[in-house]
């Protein structure tokens with residue numbers, strides 16, 4: 001951002017475009033300031049998240065793919081994105097509703113991408129779920145330990161690399177071996193996945209994005225509650 005540019009003077013559309021540029025340039029402070037400005041102007045946290053931050057990161061992703069941006073630059077963009085997300089997180093979680101269910105979520109072994117997973121966690125919290133976030137690079141033993149400790153309703157896995165997505169099957173197969181697979185709903189997501197892949201590894205559903213993850217999780221919880229009620 002030009003040193004003399006006052007973000008407050010920009011209209012909403014210009015400000016969002018400026019945020020895309022600032023995210024591209026990895027300017028965390030500017031992103032945080034702009035998030036506050038949009039919120040003060042009455043934007044919902046969800047709109048700030050999707051229109052300003054997620055869209056900005058999508059643009060970064062295109063130039064990363066095309067070899068215009070490199071890892072250090074993308075790390076700075078990711079850092080700026082996280083700055084914005086940390087302001088929105090408590091606002092999205094502020095529903096005050098009773099907990100709808102519990103989810104354990106993590107990025108699989110070998111994979112350190114966490115922006116999408118964090119977003120899913122934030123949106124799930126916002127929808128009234130308790131979320132236990134295992135972070136990145138999780139081997140099967142981490143998932144099993146978390147399942148044992150937290151007894152979630154849902155196990156969520158994220159993978160952003162074609163080389164790490166097959167690891168989701170390792171986790172599901174191990175759950176099967178231990179005889180606990182059917183006790184949990186397993187949801188998977190991440191840019192290189194699709195529904196066919198999710199079916200092939202034995203997941204319950206593929207979630208294209210965070211909003212779909214929330215809808216899918218709610219639908220499975222409704223089924224679970226209906227099944228429990230019919231047994232009672």
Ligand code: B1M
Pocket residue numbers: 054057058060061062064065066071072074075078105110111112113114115116117119120155156157158159160161162163187188189190191192207208209210211213
């Ligand atoms: Co990486 N990276 N990266 N990267 N990176 C991708 C994934 C890539 C597609 C870029 C490209 O070439 N176009 C490519 C993968 C190619 C492939 O596998 N076919 C790639 C590569 C190659 C790499 C490295 C190997 C690069 C290198 O070192 N040479 C390396 C791998 C490191 C590793 O993990 N071992 C690497 C490193 C990095 C950074 C560290 C620089 C950084 C990560 C920072 C971080 O996450 N803290 C990074 C980033 C930022 C990206 C891109 C640009 C953006 C990812 C992102 O955050 N998207 C990405 C390009 C892209 O995806 N277009 C890329 C925004 C986010 C909101 O979307 O994560 O898709 P996404 O999440 C969505 C949905 O997918 C879904 O909901 C989310 C929200 O709507 N979802 C779930 C995700 N997880 C879910 C879990 C669920 C449900 C839904 O559970 C229920």
